[in-house]
Amino acid sequence: MASGPVDIGGELRKVIAGLCEREINPRDVSAPHRIREDLGFDSVTVMDLMIELENRFAVYFDPYEHDLAQIFSTVGSIELFLKENATTGAIPPGK
Amino acid sequence: MKSVAPPNHLIRREETLSDEFISETARLHGTPFFAYHSGILETDYAALRAALPKEADILYSVKANPALDVIEALGNIGAGFEVCSRGEIMALAEAGCDPAKALMCGPGKTLEDIEFAGRMGVGMIAAESLGELKRIEAAGKRLGTEYRVLLRVNPGGGAGQQRMSGATQFGMDGEDVAAAIEECRSMERVIPAGFHFFLGTRVLDWRTLAENVRTVFETAELITGETGFKPSVVDIGGGFGVPLYHGEHYLDMERAGEALSGMIREHLDKNPWTRRILVESGRYLTASSGVFVTRVVDVKTVRGRIFAVTDGGIHAIGGRDAYFGSRATPMRVIGRAGEPLAEVTVCGPLCTPADRLANRVSIPLPEPGGLIAFYNAGAYGPTASAGLFLSRGFPAEVISDGGQAKPVKRPSWWGAMEKLRA
Numbered sequence: 001m002a003s004g005p006v007d008i009g010g011e012l013r014k015v016i017a018g019l020c021e022r023e024i025n026p027r028d029v030s031a032p033h034r035i036r037e038d039l040g041f042d043s044v045t046v047m048d049l050m051i052e053l054e055n056r057f058a059v060y061f062d063p064y065e066h067d068l069a070q071i072f073s074t075v076g077s078i079e080l081f082l083k084e085n086a087t088t089g090a091i092p093p094g095k
Numbered sequence: 096m097k098s099v100a101p102p103n104h105l106i107r108r109e110e111t112l113s114d115e116f117i118s119e120t121a122r123l124h125g126t127p128f129f130a131y132h133s134g135i136l137e138t139d140y141a142a143l144r145a146a147l148p149k150e151a152d153i154l155y156s157v158k159a160n161p162a163l164d165v166i167e168a169l170g171n172i173g174a175g176f177e178v179c180s181r182g183e184i185m186a187l188a189e190a191g192c193d194p195a196k197a198l199m200c201g202p203g204k205t206l207e208d209i210e211f212a213g214r215m216g217v218g219m220i221a222a223e224s225l226g227e228l229k230r231i232e233a234a235g236k237r238l239g240t241e242y243r244v245l246l247r248v249n250p251g252g253g254a255g256q257q258r259m260s261g262a263t264q265f266g267m268d269g270e271d272v273a274a275a276i277e278e279c280r281s282m283e284r285v286i287p288a289g290f291h292f293f294l295g296t297r298v299l300d301w302r303t304l305a306e307n308v309r310t311v312f313e314t315a316e317l318i319t320g321e322t323g324f325k326p327s328v329v330d331i332g333g334g335f336g337v338p339l340y341h342g343e344h345y346l347d348m349e350r351a352g353e354a355l356s357g358m359i360r361e362h363l364d365k366n367p368w369t370r371r372i373l374v375e376s377g378r379y380l381t382a383s384s385g386v387f388v389t390r391v392v393d394v395k396t397v398r399g400r401i402f403a404v405t406d407g408g409i410h411a412i413g414g415r416d417a418y419f420g421s422r423a424t425p426m427r428v429i430g431r432a433g434e435p436l437a438e439v440t441v442c443g444p445l446c447t448p449a450d451r452l453a454n455r456v457s458i459p460l461p462e463p464g465g466l467i468a469f470y471n472a473g474a475y476g477p478t479a480s481a482g483l484f485l486s487r488g489f490p491a492e493v494i495s496d497g498g499q500a501k502p503v504k505r506p507s508w509w510g511a512m513e514k515l516r517a
Contacts, residue, residue, distance in 0.1 A: 044448050047421045063417070 008057070008082050015052050016075060019045055031076030039075075046072055053078070057086040098438035098457040099423045102341045106425045106470045107135070107383055112495065114429050117388055120493055120500045121466055126390040127407025128491040129476045130500055131160070135384035136168050136473075143335065143376060144173065146352025148359055151372040154198055156333065157183040159377025159474040160385075163504040164494045166190035169380060175218075177375050181211045186506035188215060198245065198330065198373065200291065202264050209234040209242075219243045219328070221291040223266055228275055228285065235284025242284060245291035245330055246275050250314040265293065269318070276324045289326030289369070290315055297336035297378065299343055301351035304334065308355055312362045315369075325368035331359075333375035337382035337471050339415070340422045346379070378474040385473020387412045387490070388429075389452070391461045392444065401439045403461040408443015408450040411490045412472060414479025420451040425470040431459035441467060445485055 013026040020029075021040050035041045041049060050061050050072070059082060061068055071081045112132055120130055143153060155174040157166060161183060170176070170192040178184050179201035187194055195218040201208075202223045209231050212220055222228040222244050231242050249266030267275060279287040292314070294307040311331045319325055335351075338344055359372050389407030396402075409420060426441075428434075437460040441453040452469065461467060482489035489509075493500035 042448075044421075044451075047418075048454065051418070051421055 006057075006086070008086060009079055011056060012053070012075070012079055012082060015056060016049065019049050019052065021045070029075055031074065031079065033075045035072050035074060035078070041072075053082065057082050059085045098455045099341070100457045101423045101426045101453070102338075102343075103425050103427065103470075105338050105343070105345075106427075111470070112386055112497065116495065116497070116500070117386070117429055117466060117468055120495075121388060121390060124491045124493055124500065124502065126388055126466070126490075127405070127411050128388055128493060129412075129472060130386050130388065131162065131165060131381070131473050131492070131494045131503070132384045132386075133164070133168055133494055133496045136165065136381065137172060139380050139383055140169060140172055140174065142348050143374075143379060146348045146355065147374060148356045150363055150370075151355075151359055151374050154330075154373055154375045155380055156375050156377030157186060158478075160381045160476065161186040161478060161506055162492055162494065163190040163506060165381060165503070166192060170196070174380075175373070177377075178217070181208060182506060182508050184212060184215050184217060185508060189504075189506055194218065198291070200247070200293075202266075204230065206230050206234055210238060213238045213240050213242060219245055219288060221245045221247045221330075222275065222285075223247045225267070225271055225275055225278060228278055228282075232282045232284050240284070241286055243286045243288045244279070245289050245328060246272055246287060247291040247293075248272050248314060248318070250292065250294075250310055266291070272318055273322050276318075276322045287324070287326075289328030289330070289371075290318070291330040291332075293330075293332035293334070293375065295332075295334040298334040299336045299338060299346050301347045301354060304346075304351050305354035305358070307332070307334065308358050312358060315362075316366065319366065325366070327368060328371045328373060329362075329369055330373035330375065333377070333379075335376050335379035337378055337474070339424045339471055340418065380474075382471045382474040385471070385476060387469040387472040387476065388466055389443070389469075391463050391465045391467060394461055394463055401437055401460070403439050403441045403467070405441060405443055405452065405467060407490055408445045408452065410443065410445060410450075410481045410484040410487055412452070412469065412476060412480055414481070415472070415475040420449075421454055423453060423456050426453060426456070426458070427468050427470075428459045428461045429466040429468055431461065431465065434459035436460075444487070 013029040016029050017024045017026040033039055071077055112130055153174050154177040155169045156177045167190040176187055176197040178197050178199050187197055194216045197217050199212045199217050199220045204227055213234055220242050222231055235242050247266035249268055251261050279285050292311045298304050308331050315329050335346055363369055389405040391403050391405050393404040436457045438455050439458055440455055443450040477489045492503040494503050
């Protein structure tokens with residue numbers, strides 16, 4: 001977990017651009033972009049994204065507590081989730 | 096994404112099956128295969144047994160691994176059983192174990208399931224709803240027999256990697272429990288023996304287990320206080336986990352034992368009508384004993400990314416956990432220690448990109464014909480995986496005490512694979 005203030009939006013865009021199949025500049029990744037339809041993520045690469053975000057931001061995506069389909073619909077919806085959860089350093093249940 | 100070293104500190108080296116054993120077993124029995132170490136089964140059972148007071152009985156959850164040798168081994172060292180299907184009851188009987196030592200659970204028991212349990216002499220049955228309670232009564236009347244019933248209570252608290260209580264399909268909430276107790280008073284074939292709880296699975300923190308058990312005992316006392324019903328049996332559930340990923344660790348069984356034993360003894364003191372505490376475990380008792388081995392068919396580089404394609408994919412081992420394949424788990428490339436590391440994605444043979452066993456892991460570069468072993472694979476292996484997917488079939492399973500492996504005895508329904516009839 002990063003110790004100073006984290007530019008969540010900037011970091012998120014870097015991760016997404018890094019995992020995106022096609023070449024894309026992080027600056028060109030914007031909030032309304034839909035993860036699947038616009039950025040080409042599929043179920044396997046969404047899983048990769050989820051794990052990368054869990055590791056980077058110390059959050060935990062719980063399929064029973066969170067509506068993962070909604071969270072991973074657009075860049076903006078992911079950013080919102082991270083902003084709401086990353087600062088609390090959410091600890092996975094059972095850990 | 097950066098490549099990740101597998102969390103091999105989680106491999107229990109001191110007892111693990113040797114590389115020679117793995118290679119020899121692959122030669123004799125083919126790949127992919129699961130190998131179970133009976134010594135580890137016994138060690139893990141002993142650890143749980145030592146952590147609990149004598150007033151607590153351990154029930155082995157057959158769903159984790161229904162191989163008859165595994166069931167028999169655990170039964171021989173003192174385990175009772177938790178079963179949740181006709182197939183598991185059959186497995187129990189075929190393993191030479193006594194169904195009287197079993198508790199039948201599961202939220203969707205049909206009249207046929209319940210009658211089968213009765214005919215087979217299953218010792219106790221959990222009632223998950225008022226409807227189910229009535230089906231148990233009906234079954235009892237048809238068979239002319241009685242059922243000892245635990246009322247499954249969903250107290251709404253609890254935690255684990257999968258939450259089993261709260262707004263889930265399991266058990267009854269407070270109001271329905273009270274109604275069920277009332278219903279039992281006028282029933283002829285149902286003997287209400289106590290309560291069944293199950294709050295969380297795959298718990299790795301002893302504090303979470305303790306919290307779950309605290310909730311269980313508080314709820315049991317609350318129900319007794321409100322209804323006057325005094326349970327002679329309380330099943331506190333299980334959820335003892337085994338680590339698979341970075342950041343996870345083995346459950347501190349000593350601390351868990353101290354906490355649970357203290358609470359159990361205190362509860363028995365305050366509630367002397369309760370004579371038996373039941374504790375369930377499937378994964379903890381079997382996961383560490385198993386290794387999954389697959390042979391590399393092909394190694395290639397596609398657009399700069401190295402893939403090792405094996406003969407055993409997620410159809411063989413995909414059932415344990417949703418993250419398997421995406422997160423690195425303990426694994427070794429057999430016979431390649433000391434070789435330079437490479438970033439490799441290990442895949443099975445299925446025609447789907449979802450078939451991956453390890454994504455971008457830093458391991459010695461595998462060779463075609465070589466073997467790769469995945470650890471902590473003894474629970475929720477073949478029977479939890481889509482073995483028939485792509486018409487491929489299931490991996491072999493062998494058991495060993497460290498010496499030569501022999502194929503496990505599988506329950507008879509492996510051959511039949513058809514829906515059971517009453």
